[in-house]
Amino acid sequence: EAGVAQSPRYKIIEKRQSVAFWCNPISGHATLYWYQQILGQGPKLLIQFQNNGVVDDSQLPKDRFSAERLKGVDSTLKIQPAKLEDSAVYLCASRPLTGKNGYTFGSGTRLTVV
Amino acid sequence: GQQLNQSPQSMFIQEGEDVSMNCTSSSIFNTWLWYKQEPGEGPVLLIALYKAGELTSNGRLTAQFGITRKDSFLNISASIPSDVGIYFCAGSNYGGATNKLIFGTGTLLAVQP
Numbered sequence: 001e002a003g004v005a006q007s008p009r010y011k012i013i014e015k016r017q018s019v020a021f022w023c024n025p026i027s028g029h030a031t032l033y034w035y036q037q038i039l040g041q042g043p044k045l046l047i048q049f050q051n052n053g054v055v056d057d058s059q060l061p062k063d064r065f066s067a068e069r070l071k072g073v074d075s076t077l078k079i080q081p082a083k084l085e086d087s088a089v090y091l092c093a094s095r096p097l098t099g100k101n102g103y104t105f106g107s108g109t110r111l112t113v114v
Numbered sequence: 115g116q117q118l119n120q121s122p123q124s125m126f127i128q129e130g131e132d133v134s135m136n137c138t139s140s141s142i143f144n145t146w147l148w149y150k151q152e153p154g155e156g157p158v159l160l161i162a163l164y165k166a167g168e169l170t171s172n173g174r175l176t177a178q179f180g181i182t183r184k185d186s187f188l189n190i191s192a193s194i195p196s197d198v199g200i201y202f203c204a205g206s207n208y209g210g211a212t213n214k215l216i217f218g219t220g221t222l223l224a225v226q227p
Contacts, residue, residue, distance in 0.1 A: 004156075033214070042117055042202050042217030043157065056214060091156050095213075103147075103215065105156030 002026065004106035006092050012112045018080040021109045025073070025094030029104075031055075034067055034077050035091040037108070043091055049075060050097070082113045116141075120203055120218030128226050133190040135221045137203030142183040145206040147215065148175075152199045160201075161188070164208075193225050 005024040013019050025032050031050050035043035046065065048056040051072035060067070064083070069075040079086055089108040120137045127133060137146075145164055149157035161172050163179035163186060170177055176189045186203055203218040 009154075031213070040220075042120075042204075042220050043215075044117070044217070045214045048214060093156070103159065105158070107155050110154075 004092055004094055004104050006090075006106035006109055008109055009107065010110050010112075012114060013082055015084055015113050016081040018078065019082055019111060020076050020078045021090050021092075021111075023075045023077070023092030023094075023106060025075070025092070026104055028096065029094035030072070030097040031095045032069060032075050033093040033095075033103075034075070035093065035105075037089040037091055039088070046077070046090075079111075082111075084113050087111055087113045116216050118203055118205060118216060118218040120221055122221060123219070124222040124224070126224045126226070127193055129194060131193050133193055133197075133223060134187065135201060136185060136187045137205075137218045138185045139205055139216070140184070141205075143205035143207055143216075144183070145208045146177070146179050146186040147204040147206065148177050148186070148188045149202045149204060149217075150199045151202060151220075157202055190223075193223075195225050195227050197223060198225050199223060 007022050033048050034046040037043040047060045047067045049069040052069050067077045089110050091108045092106045093103050095103050118137050118139045147162050148160045151157045161177040166183050167181045168179040174191045178187045200220045200222050202220050204215040206215050
């Protein structure tokens with residue numbers, strides 16, 4: 001079974017620029033999550049999709065962050081404009097609709113804002 | 115957002131030693147999970163706990179779901195160099211609206227051969 005694919009692996013941008021991350025979940029996984037992991041901390045949920053609908057985006061800074069999951073498969077997370085404090089690893093995870101845990105994380109995208 | 119309190123923050127041990135770490139929360143969960151994260155990778159699930167008081171093992175790893183449902187413990191016996199990494203606890207309420215994971219602050223484990 002192929003894992004959760006994320007790209008790019010690394011990105012360096014200047015503050016106020018825009019950036020986008022892509023995630024391809026495990027085939028058949030209805031639920032997709034984006035987590036932000038700042039250096040030295042545990043991951044924190046940004047947004048959760050079930051199929052192509054948003055379930056929880058309460059922690060997403062909506063003035064600069066946006067995410068979509070068209071057709072309920074791939075997802076993109078965008079930051080516009082980026083701030084220095086957005087430097088972090090952005091992790092995508094997916095899980096099937098049923099089953100108690102079943103979370104699988106991707107390797108993440110490391111973003112550095114300079 | 116909420117983060118769980120995990121201790122110790124870091125541990126530097128000799129190969130063969132046993133390791134204990136714990137995680138506490140101000141709110142209750144019905145699921146506790148323990149993950150390991152290595153550099154440049156996402157977290158990988160080690161052990162999942164679903165019932166208060168439950169004790170579960172996975173090889174040299176043993177984890178317990180606290181009876182108050184607000185804490186959990188992870189023990190690693192006879193550590194080896196490949197145990198190096200950051201260990202995270204995570205709480206979840208399976209069956210709730212989101213099943214989202216609330217992560218701990220992490221415990222960095224270094225093992226000297």
